[in-house]
Amino acid sequence: MRATDLTLRGALDALDAKAISSVELTQAHLDGIARLNPRLNAYITVTGEKALAQAAASDARRAKGEARPLDGIPLAIKDLFCTAGTRTTAGSKILHNFVPPYESTVSQKLLDDGAVFLGKANLDEFAMGSSNTTSASGPVENPWSRANDPDTRLVPGGSSGGSAAAVAARLALGATATDTGGSIRQPAAFCGIVGMKPTYGRCSRYGIVAFASSLDQAGPVARTVEDCAILLRSMAGYDAKDSTSANLPVPDFAAACARGVKGLRIGVPREFRLDGTPPEIAALWDQGLAWLREAGAETVEISLPHTKYALPTYYIVAPAEASSNLARYDGVRFGLRVAEPDSDLRDLYERTRAAGFGAEVRRRIMIGTYVLSAGYYDAYYLKAQKVRALIRRDFEEAFSRVDAIVTPATPSAAFGIDEKQDDPITMYLNDVFTVTANLAGLPGLAVPAGLDAQGLPLGLQVIGRAFDEESVFAVGAAIERSAAFDALPGLRA
Amino acid sequence: MSLDTATIRRIAALARLRLEDHEVAQAQTEINGILGWIEQLQAVDTDGVEPMAGGSAVALVAAPLRVDAVTDGGQADAVLANAPDRQGEYFGVPKVVE
Numbered sequence: 001m002r003a004t005d006l007t008l009r010g011a012l013d014a015l016d017a018k019a020i021s022s023v024e025l026t027q028a029h030l031d032g033i034a035r036l037n038p039r040l041n042a043y044i045t046v047t048g049e050k051a052l053a054q055a056a057a058s059d060a061r062r063a064k065g066e067a068r069p070l071d072g073i074p075l076a077i078k079d080l081f082c083t084a085g086t087r088t089t090a091g092s093k094i095l096h097n098f099v100p101p102y103e104s105t106v107s108q109k110l111l112d113d114g115a116v117f118l119g120k121a122n123l124d125e126f127a128m129g130s131s132n133t134t135s136a137s138g139p140v141e142n143p144w145s146r147a148n149d150p151d152t153r154l155v156p157g158g159s160s161g162g163s164a165a166a167v168a169a170r171l172a173l174g175a176t177a178t179d180t181g182g183s184i185r186q187p188a189a190f191c192g193i194v195g196m197k198p199t200y201g202r203c204s205r206y207g208i209v210a211f212a213s214s215l216d217q218a219g220p221v222a223r224t225v226e227d228c229a230i231l232l233r234s235m236a237g238y239d240a241k242d243s244t245s246a247n248l249p250v251p252d253f254a255a256a257c258a259r260g261v262k263g264l265r266i267g268v269p270r271e272f273r274l275d276g277t278p279p280e281i282a283a284l285w286d287q288g289l290a291w292l293r294e295a296g297a298e299t300v301e302i303s304l305p306h307t308k309y310a311l312p313t314y315y316i317v318a319p320a321e322a323s324s325n326l327a328r329y330d331g332v333r334f335g336l337r338v339a340e341p342d343s344d345l346r347d348l349y350e351r352t353r354a355a356g357f358g359a360e361v362r363r364r365i366m367i368g369t370y371v372l373s374a375g376y377y378d379a380y381y382l383k384a385q386k387v388r389a390l391i392r393r394d395f396e397e398a399f400s401r402v403d404a405i406v407t408p409a410t411p412s413a414a415f416g417i418d419e420k421q422d423d424p425i426t427m428y429l430n431d432v433f434t435v436t437a438n439l440a441g442l443p444g445l446a447v448p449a450g451l452d453a454q455g456l457p458l459g460l461q462v463i464g465r466a467f468d469e470e471s472v473f474a475v476g477a478a479i480e481r482s483a484a485f486d487a488l489p490g491l492r493a
Numbered sequence: 494m495s496l497d498t499a500t501i502r503r504i505a506a507l508a509r510l511r512l513e514d515h516e517v518a519q520a521q522t523e524i525n526g527i528l529g530w531i532e533q534l535q536a537v538d539t540d541g542v543e544p545m546a547g548g549s550a551v552a553l554v555a556a557p558l559r560v561d562a563v564t565d566g567g568q569a570d571a572v573l574a575n576a577p578d579r580q581g582e583y584f585g586v587p588k589v590v591e
Contacts, residue, residue, distance in 0.1 A: 097575070098575055099574070099575065101568075101571035101572075101574055101575075102571075199550060200548040200549055200550060201548075201549060213548070214546075214547050214548035215548055216548075217548075240559060243556040243557070243559075244547065244548065244549065244556060247557070306537070309533065309534055309537055312530060312531040312532075312533055312534050313534060315527060315530070315531055316531055316534070323508060327509075330509070331577060332576075332577070332578075332584050332586055333572075333575070333576060333584055334575035334576065334577075335575065335577070336577070337577035337578065339587065343587055344587055344588075344589075345586050345587050345589055346509070347511075348586070348587055349509040350506075350509050350510060350511035351511050353508075353509055353510050353511070354510050354511035354512070357510070362510055363520075363523055363524070363527075365508050365510060366501075366504050366505065366508055366510070366520065366524055367524060367527055367528070369504050369507050369508040370496070370500075370504050370524070370528075373504070373507060379535075380531070382544055383534055383535070383537075383539060384531075384534060385544030385545050385546060386537075386539035386542040386543075386544045386545075387534055387537050387539060388544075388545040389542050389543060389544060389545035390537065390539065390542060392545055392550065395550075423526070424523060424526070424527060425526065425527065425530050438548075440550055441548050441549050441550030442550050466549075466550035467550075
């Protein structure tokens, strides 16, 4: 087996068995990146020398019997996580030259556990997008293509498109990602890999470039459910630097993957049966539920009556918070500055922000500014917060009857890089199945479950109770075992 | 409700985004499209509903207060390292006061 085809769990075992060194494992990934990244554009920055130095240090620790939980594992880090001394762009021109003097808590925890960082993964600008086409560093290509139309380049999904494409193409064993409305789960589904958005508060947001602070949550993408569980254990945990970080113990998520689903009650929300959902996705959903029944679970129809209001609620709350968070990019303290010789301070702000932000980011800042402006706050923002409370209540009632909820991950398979660009709302609809978990603060996992007629991966989503990622992993692993998804993308190391 | 061009310009000014004359019409179309779509929320009965502030799934989790003490500082070089116009120990900006 080639080193890049190992799972993260398999690589840890191979490192333990001295079948491979971290330097060899890291070099194999760097070779793959050198060959494929010019086409896929999954990485914005590759830190090969640092990676090899980290790998050599890891091999030395392992030789002394001091190996840590992720020692020597090469990962991609979404370019939204601040990495000390390594440029962090958030996919934006306005941060094109920003070199953080500090490390995000999540990436520091991964380093503390021995991980090797291959580089910074591409993303939609400020994590705003569902196609990775809004990045100032250019679009990412999905390593998968349609069997009957192999020349059309497809999106990897977004916003964590670089993370998902890198993992699917064997350019990393796993990656960090973030999810505000579906940005871990939708790209994972489009790229045929697993993505886990944990409960809000499970991972510290410290040092992650902020988009919408009440929705943003970090999580892993990897090629198996167990690999995601291993990564999340290292990423999660209380952090005094994030006042919304949950002060709760971090369970052994990987152990939960083997629990099975016997006796679990699985909710099937009737409002997720949308008109216009492709029959293949509806069939895959039914198949997933049948697998879970065969494994000993019971499936129960439930109702989440406010589901149809989730996306419009999100497109008030998220832009409102974004307009506030992105006020800091002013051309004064860091990042891009654009000014004319006669610019006053206000003109400097306005020119810098117009030149530094892309079209989608400017659009969301404008929407957010409007819904928070005097006279409109109650009609939009306060109303959305109330509907958000109702969406959370829907889940509370459902989880009094069921242990987990299973739905499709996305309303379609990956689409072409030039498709769905005409109207912002068409793009927003990508997150129709994922966004409710963000609004309610709940954990959600996407797991590949099958292929569509064109040979593209399709995923199912598992949503769990707050801080019950273990049940989510148990159900996800059960789907993974039954699906036995072993299809491979055309482009891979 | 549909926003007129004066309102679009006012929002851009509030957001400190320079908007060129030829960009106003497109911004107006897009923003009105999105606002028209989110208008459907007005149909939801939210009487007596407490608004959800913050992202916690568990309404009872309160943010802890930390000790009110200085825990960091003296890092002017790190703070200024990314400044587009560093002037000694300060961020440089265009003249504000004559």
